[in-house]
Structure formats: structure tokens, C-alpha cells
Amino acid sequence: MTAELSTIVDFIRYGASRFAGAGLTFGHSYDNALDEATHLVLHALHLPHDLSPNYGQAKLVEEEKQRVLALFERRVRERKPVAYLTGEAWFAGLLFKVDERVLVPRSPIAELIQSGFSPWLEDIEVERALDLCTGSGCIGIAMASHNPNWQVDVVDISDDALALANVNVRFQDVQDRVRVIKSDLFAALQGEVYDLIVSNPPYVTEQEFADLPPEYSHEPALGLKAGHDGLDFALRILAEAPVHLSEQGLLIVEVGESERALVELLPRVPFTWIEFNVGQMGIFALDRRDLVAHADEIRAALQSRS
Numbered sequence: 001m002t003a004e005l006s007t008i009v010d011f012i013r014y015g016a017s018r019f020a021g022a023g024l025t026f027g028h029s030y031d032n033a034l035d036e037a038t039h040l041v042l043h044a045l046h047l048p049h050d051l052s053p054n055y056g057q058a059k060l061v062e063e064e065k066q067r068v069l070a071l072f073e074r075r076v077r078e079r080k081p082v083a084y085l086t087g088e089a090w091f092a093g094l095l096f097k098v099d100e101r102v103l104v105p106r107s108p109i110a111e112l113i114q115s116g117f118s119p120w121l122e123d124i125e126v127e128r129a130l131d132l133c134t135g136s137g138c139i140g141i142a143m144a145s146h147n148p149n150w151q152v153d154v155v156d157i158s159d160d161a162l163a164l165a166n167v168n169v170r171f172q173d174v175q176d177r178v179r180v181i182k183s184d185l186f187a188a189l190q191g192e193v194y195d196l197i198v199s200n201p202p203y204v205t206e207q208e209f210a211d212l213p214p215e216y217s218h219e220p221a222l223g224l225k226a227g228h229d230g231l232d233f234a235l236r237i238l239a240e241a242p243v244h245l246s247e248q249g250l251l252i253v254e255v256g257e258s259e260r261a262l263v264e265l266l267p268r269v270p271f272t273w274i275e276f277n278v279g280q281m282g283i284f285a286l287d288r289r290d291l292v293a294h295a296d297e298i299r300a301a302l303q304s305r306s
Contacts (some may be wrong), residue, residue: 008045008057011065012037015072025213028081028104029089036082040075043086045069079214092142096168101160103140103223107200108281112274113142117196117252119287120274124195124248126150132185132199132237135223137165137178139198144177153192155183155238158222165185185233186240195246200254201233202226203282208257227305230258231265235302238286239265242295245288256282265301269294 005014015037030036042049044067045060047062053254060068071085083089083104091105092113098104116214126147131140131154140154154169156162162180169178184187204212204224216224226232234255241251252274259282263271271284291298 006059007057008041011041011068015040018072018076022076025215027105028215029083034197035275039082040071041068046073055086080218081215084218091138094134094142094145094172096138097171098136099217101164102135103219105136108276109139109198109200109254111276113146116202120250124250126195128194129196130194132197133201134165135161137168138202138293141168141174141178144174145172147260151177153179153181155181157184186244189244195249196243197245201235203230203234203255203258205230229261231262234262238298239302242288242291249288251286254283266297
């Protein structure tokens with residue numbers, strides 16, 4: 001049936017049709033079948049991700065066809081995200097090594113990094129930044145790569161994640177500006193103070209986790225599950241962040257679909273929900289002053305859960 005396929009475009013079209021027909025779920029770096037098929041074809045052919053469309057009519061030799069088709073079949077049969085099949089993912093314009101020790105990089109925080117966190121840091125001179133719950137290290141490493149004057153700590157509790165983060169630190173050649181630390185949130189960061197803290201912690205509710213499509217079963221549950229309302233980690237971060245922020249420091253945290261639960265739990269806290277090119281994405285910004293002003297409410301909300 002595939003004997004009629006010949007060119008790069010042929011295989012991209014075939015892959016997209018195959019994926020759509022198989023009812024796959026998208027959302028790990030790519031949100032549609034066509035982009036996933038394109039990525040797999042280019043990876044199998046060892047071609048750059050930004051290959052000119054002029055090469056679309058280039059013909060594949062038989063060995064190349066088999067490599068492409070094998071990746072397509074694995075995507076359909078195993079329901080494994082593309083990044084795990086290729087061992088890499090793009091984030092904030094940078095290539096990262098990725099495997100099943102970490103979540104696939106896909107946070108919209110990438111857009112903030114590439115825009116220089118404008119306008120959120122216009123009145124803040126950042127010298128030190130923290131990426132809390134770093135996983136692959138993508139957020140912290142990208143912050144360091146896009147801001148050569150920043151010193152960045154990347155933190156996670158998972159030894160597996162930290163091992164891969166170290167690989168990515170070396171891969172992006174930022175060893176002189178990125179420090180990898182094992183810590184349960186801020187527990188091992190006594191005395192450390194940052195001008196910017198960015199976190200994409202686990203925020204999937206127990207019910208949401210139970211209902212996730214098969215693609216998500218390949219990701220570590222440790223990086224996803226966050227209690228009945230998805231706020232187990234976000235509340236701890238809110239409570240503990242002030243002592244680790246400089247006087248003008250800023251906290252940015254992704255909570256995804258748990259945004260509504262957070263606003264209902266802390267209605268007086270002046271969260272600023274950041275707008276992205278595709279709209280609001282469940283990411284808030286809070287400065288240290290507001291965190292301190294509402295510290296009692298945050299602590300009470302956290303204590304009420306224990």
C-alpha cells in the first residue's frame with residue numbers, strides 16, 4: 001500500500017492521515033497530526049527541522065522509507081509521544097535531549113523566555129534566577145541561554161530528571177551559568193535568594209490524571225499529579241517563595257487548568273494571569289510584596305489541606 005509513496009511530502013501526508021485515522025492524542029510539543037508527521041519524517045532522514053519546502057519533492061530511497069514507516073508504526077502502536085521516539089524536543093528555540101525520565105517540554109513559558117519576560121521584568125534587574133521543578137532543565141537552561149548575564153539554578157526532587165538536566169546543561173554549554181540542585185521545592189535552598197523564580201510544577205488533579213489519554217502514561221507521574229485540585233505544589237511554592245525572592249523579586253508559576261481552583265481558594269490574592277499569543281494559559285505572576293502582604297491567607301489555605 002505504501003509503495004506509491006515517494007517524496008518527503010508524500011510521507012508527511014501519509015503519516016498525518018495515519019495518525020488522524022488512529023485517533024492519536026496530540027499535545028506533546030505538537031498539537032496536530034501534520035506537525036508530528038513532519039517532525040518524524042525529518043528526524044528519520046537526518047534533516048533540519050526548518051528544512052526549506054523546496055525539498056518537499058525530494059524522493060526517499062528504500063532504506064529511508066523503512067525508517068520513516070517504522071517510526072510511524074511505533075507512534076501508532078505504542079502511543080508514545082514523538083519526543084520520546086526521537087529523543088529530542090525543541091523549547092524556546094533550543095534543542096533538548098528528552099526521554100521518559102522527564103515530561104516532554106511544552107510549557108508556554110517558552111514564549112515568555114523568548115520575549116525577555118516583557119513587560120514583567122522591565123523594572124527588575126535579574127542577576128539570579130531559579131527554575132523550580134525543572135525536569136529536563138529546559139526552562140532554566142533556556143533562561144540562561146537567552147540571558148547570558150543571569151546565573152540560574154535548576155531544581156528538582158527526581159534523581160532521574162536531574163541526571164538528564166545535567167546532560168542538557170552540557171549539551172547547551174551553559175555549565176558556567178547553570179547549577180543543578182536536588183531539592184524538594186525550596187528545602188535544600190536555605191539562604192538562596194533570587195530575582196526571578198519560575199516554576200512549572202505538577203498541577204494535574206487526581207481525576208484528570210485518571211482520565212489522561214495513553215500518550216501521557218509514558219510520562220513520569222511524579223511530574224504530573226498534584227492532589228485533588230492540582231494545587232499541592234503551587235500552594236507550597238506560594239508559601240515558601242517570599243524568603244527566596246529579592247525585594248523586587250518576581251514569581252511566575254504555571255498551574256494550567258487548576259487556575260480556577262486557585263482563584264477560588266485565594267480570592268484576595270492579586271494574581272496576574274499572563275496572556276500569550278494563543279490566550280491565557282494558566283500562568284500567573286506575583287511580586288514579593290504581594291506574596292508577603294497575603295502570606296497569612298496563603299499559609300491558612302495550605303494548612304487547611306493537612
